[in-house]
Amino acid sequence: MSDTLLCWHAERAGLDVLEGALGKLAERGIQISRVMYLIQAQSHARIPPSINDARVEPIRIDLVDPTRHQLIYEAIQEQVLPRLNTVAGRLHLNLSPGTPAMHSVWLILHAGGVFAPGTRLWSSQPDRLDPVQFEVSTYLAEIRRHQRLDPKVPSYNPEARSAARREAMNSLFRYARVTGAPLLILGERGTGKSRLVETQVATLKQRPNKVVTLACGGLESTLAESLLFGHVKGAFTGAAQERKGLLAQANGGILFLDEIQDLPRPVQRQLVRVFQDRQRRYRPIGSDKEISVDFELVCASNLPMGQLRERLDEDLCDRLSHLCVSLPALRDCREDLHEDWQRVWGDCRVDADLPVTAPWSNALAKRLAEHPLTGNLRDLQRLAALCMAWFEPGNEAHWLDKALQQWSGAAHDSSTAELISMGSREEQTKYFHAELALRTKATEGSWKAAAKALDCSVKTLQRDAEGY
Incomplete structure (x- = not known):
């Protein structure tokens, strides 16, 4: 299988540098069949279709200043990294062409685990080509390594583009690596809290293969106590044999209590002592002996902190x-x-006839920018299901438009039905105010415009939307 070379174009003698690197690689027995050749959009360089039997694929990068690390980093992430999915053989990086800032960005990306395992780094000189040893272990690299090991399990990109998610993920990465301290994750239904714990949190805590989860909703006190603490034989009627509880099963791993607010109050009181020290001591039901276990505790809730405390x-x-x-x-x-959307599509796609890449169009981009997304990832899952239902080979525009029509039409109905079925009158009223605020902001484009449309203050709308 032939390999791919990735490098920047050097404005001075760029093609000579590329030809020399290809020649030196060939001398080492490395056959390059494809060159992904990055060129600043402003360059007037004329690139031949092939050099030394390697197909040259020019990729023009809109880069105003080649000395600014952040601009280069963002340009590579947006315009180059998605193309690496098409690399079949081993990837090689020639670090030398370009500015020092460009060299630095290659090394930063490599340390972050962006490139596939086995990627080789090279430094090219006029008369030689040297391998570059730069193996740095980072939490980003570890997360991406586990994402590659199980690519069918979708998880958030550890380097988010939006400021809100980037701030949350940065806090998560810091907090998850604090050994022995409970971690609490808050977020609306459908934001992927459980999947995040099973993937990135488990990886950061270095316990990726053992997450014991309890969905706390709908459990009455006796059942919840038995599930968590276990029991000895004869502890109560029907206890014909000993049963290990989830606390014991989580020993050496992570105990994840999902929707912790739904746990019955008596069991909450029992857990206080378990979590008050590092030894995690407790008694199984019917036992007079304490057991000490070792696990990391992670809890999640769809409530904002104020309501959770209640x-x-x-x-x-x-x-x-x-x-x-x-x-x-x-x-x-x-x-x-x-x-x-791409990650959700990959998770939902089970039919080999469906396209590997998620469908995309200007209409879809516009709908995603306007949709209230009250169901979060579940809204994207609904869209994926509709796309798959209307799928017709060779006619993407038609089936995607058909799916979008039904998806957009269902948005208001589904959010309204969700409001009707949730909680007390007071809770439903809060949800209604929140949805009104968020929907108007999405339609009008800003809090200020939404406040003007609803004839109220920006502060009022933000307060209504807080926590939802």
């Missing part, structure tokens, strides 16, 4: 809330929606 035992809430991350809703991270 639902949790005060002492338990104090112990769980030291390290708290609030995941933003998808409507607040629209810069990430293109990539989110």
Whole structure:
């Protein structure tokens, strides 16, 4: 299988540098069949279709200043990295052409695990070509390594584009690496809290293969106690044999309590002592001996912190809330929606006849910019299901438009039905005000314009939307 070379074009003697590098690689027995050749959009260089039997693929990069690291980094992420999915053989990077800032960005991306395992770095000189050893372990590289090991499991890009998600992910990366401290993740339904714990949090805590999850909703007190603590034989009627609880099963891994606010109050009180020290001591039901276990604790809730405090035992809430991350809703991270949509499509796609790449069009981009996305990732999953239902080979524009029509039409109906089915009159009223505020902001384009349309203050709308 032939390999690919990736490098910048050097304005001075650029093609000579490329030809020399290809020749030196050939002397080492490395056959390059494809060159991904990055050129500043302003360059007038004329690039031949091939050099030394290698097909040259010019990629013009809109880069105003080749000395600014951040601009180069963002340009590579947006315009180059998506193309690397088409690289079949091994990838080689020639670090030498370009500015020093360009060289630095290659090394930063490599340390972050962006490039596939086995990628080789080279430094080219007029008379030689030397391998570059730059193996730096970072949490980004570790997360991406696990994403590659299980590509069918979608998870957020660890380097988000939107400011809101980037801030949340940065906090998550810091907090998740604090050993022994409980981690609390808040976020609306459908923001992917469970998947985030099973993938990135587990990786950061270096316990990726053992996440024991309890969905706390709908459990009555006795059942929740038995599930968590386990019981000894004969502890109660029907306890014919000993049963290990989830606390014991999580030993050496992560205990994940999802929707922690739904856990019955008596069980919350019992957990206070378990979580108050690092030894995690508890007694199984019917036992007179304490057991000590070792696990990392992660909890999640779809409530904002103010409402969560009303639902949790005060002492338990104090112990769980030291390290708290609030995941933003998808409507607040629209810069990430293109990539989110691709990940959801890849997760939902089971038919080999469906395109590998998620369908895309200007109409879809516009709908994603306007849709209220009250269901967050679940809205994208609904769109994927509709696309698959209307799929017709060779006629993407038609089936995508058909799916979009039904998806947009269902947006208001589904959000309204969700409001009707949720909680007390007071809770439903809060949801209604939040949806009105968020929907108007999405339609009008800003809080200021939304406030003008609804004849109220920006502060009022932001307060209504807080936590939703």
